[in-house]
Amino acid sequence: MTLATSHSLSGASAASAVPVAADASSVTAAAGSASRSASLSALYADHLAEQQRRSEHALQRGGFDALVIASGVEKFAFLDDRPYVFQPNPHFKLWVPLVQHPDSWLVIRPGHKPRLVYCQPEDYWHVPPAAPSGFWVEHFELIIVRRAEDALPHLQVPGRLAVIGEADAALGELVPNNPPAVLNALHYARAVKTPYELLRMREASVLGAKGHLATQRAFREGASEAEVHRAYLTAVGMAERDLPYGNIVALNEHCAVLHYQYQDVVAPAQSLSLLVDAGAHSCGYASDITRTTGNGDATFQALLDAMEASQLRLVDRVRAGTDYRDIHLAAHAECAHVLREVGIVKMDEEAMLAQRVTSTFLPHGIGHLLGLQVHDIGGFMKDEEGGTLPKPEGHPYLRLTRVLQSGMVVTIEPGLYFIPMLLEKLRATPAAAQVDWALVKHLSAFGGVRIEDDVACRAEGGPENLTRDAFEQVS
Structure with a gap:
């Protein structure tokens, strides 16, 4: 370990210092055994070797000699001294499980x-980062600095530098240039997770499943959105x-707002339905899970059951070589099937698709890549050159078009919603005559349904459903 200043590590006590990773120590400790620690260390070493290989390939493509990656800087509200929650550069946390470490x-x-x-500043206004420790430290040449600007001499290595980060991370003459040739190669490759990354995503899924079970218990007890x-x-x-994204916690008709952003502190007179879209982090890797719960109404439960069966059929399509766009189009076919099965729309399913009736009830994409980011980058990339693959015509909100x-x-998250502004548009079409509007009115009080699982594609056999496995583990 090299110190860039004469200060000793005792400047930040273990008892008071910010942990190296938000969940690293707790998740690793919970796992328990020495054998698992050895396995984690081996998986991490292999993960770093793969990132080194990918980085060297990207540098060669771009004609650069070294990759310099900024973790990012703390940002402040306009005309204020309050910082926003720090969000690390995903290229940085790909290598190290550090999520609270600006500069x-x-x-x-x-x-x-x-x-x-x-960067481990000496600070009595805020808790500084802890002294580096854990399974990952031995894999790095570690240099500790006390001030952000002290990093610069250690970043000025020989050759052409590809500097990855936001513009405000610049240090003197070291300015992020984010060369497209390098970024395109890195982003395209990052969609394929290493075994270490999959381990972290399983851990995040277990945490998320625990949270979702708690929300369902709170709903049954009559809790408000804020209490849930x-x-x-x-x-x-x-x-x-610490969450990977702001929780969506919706009761009743709020379930029809796709990204409902508020949480009422007062419970409604009657809680009919709950939709929670919420995830968790493990060492920088996210889970993204949605569950919808009803109050026992038979009609809404029939819709929930039909959507559950439909969602599992879509999950089974996550196979190597499958065009994700085909899964999205299959989701609309499934939506048509559910609409007809429950009796909401009496049209032929093919006619519903031809007239885009399903887009009234399913206006979003079937899912996206997941990993270091909730909507992991690279979802539209044709190849590492940076070309893009188009979305299916008439489906503007799909976030993933790759094979x-x-x-x-990936996430698989079909939904079926009763959104007033879209239903009004449907009323103005010939298809309106085939809609059971009385049933729509009844179900509109419940808002809608979304069921979302995180699913890993495997080389052979069926997909690994990280979410369902997690619920089974914690139930």
């Missing part, structure tokens, strides 16, 4: 051990700032 850097060079310049949200946080053991490969993790 740190990585240097990746062919033939060299990765260099981590770790707090039950989730307690169950996963996280604060809001699935083993190691990809």
Whole structure:
């Protein structure tokens, strides 16, 4: 370990320091055995070797000699001294399980051990990062600095530098250039997860499943949206700032708002339905899970049961070589089937698709890539050159158009909603005569249904459903 200043590590006590990774120590400790720790270490070493290989390939494509990656800087509200929640550069946390560490850097060079310049300021206003420790430290040339600007001399390695980060991460003459040739190769490859990444995503799924079970219990007890949200946080053991995205917690007609952003503190007179879209983090990797719960109404339960069966059929389509766009189109065929099965629309299913009736009830895409980001980058890439694959005509909100490969993790999240503005448009079409509007009115009080699982594509056999496996583990 190299210190870039004369200060000792005792400047930040273990008792008071911010953990190296938000969930790394707790998740690893919960796993328990020494054999698992050895397995984790081996998986991480293999993960780093794969990232080194990908990075060297990307540098060669772009004609660069080294990759310099900024973790990012803390950002503040306009005309204020309050910082936003820090969001690390995903290229940074791909290498190290550090999610609360602004002003740190990585240097990746062919033939060299990765260099981590770790910013550990001396601070009595805020808790500084802990001294680096854990399964990952031995894999890095570690340099500790006390001030952000002290990192610069350790980043100025020979040759052409590909500097990855936001513009505000610049240090003097070291300015992020984000060369497209390098980024395209890295983004395209990142869709395929290593075994280490899959392990972390399974851990995130277990945390998320615990939270969702807690929300369902709170719903049955008559809790408000705010109380349901707090039950989730307690169950996963996280604060809001630790979540991969803001929880969607919707009761009744709020379930029809796809990204419902509020949480009423007062419970409705009658809680008919609950839709929770919420995930968790493990060492920077996200889960993204949605569950819808009813109050026992037979008609809404029939819709839930039909959607559950439909969603599982779509999950089974996650196979290597499958065009994800075909899964999205299959989701609309499934939507048509559910609409007819439940009696909402009496048209022939093919006619519903031809007249785009299903888009009234399913206006979003079937899912997206998942990993270091909830909507992982690279979903539209044709290849590492940076070309894009188009969305199906008439389906503007799909976030993934690639052919699935083993190691990809995607979400499968069909929905069926009763959205007033879209229903009004449907009323103005010839198809309106085939809609049971009395049934629509009844179900509109429930808002809608979304069921979302995180699914890993495998080389052989069926997909690995990270979400269902997690629920089975914690139930």
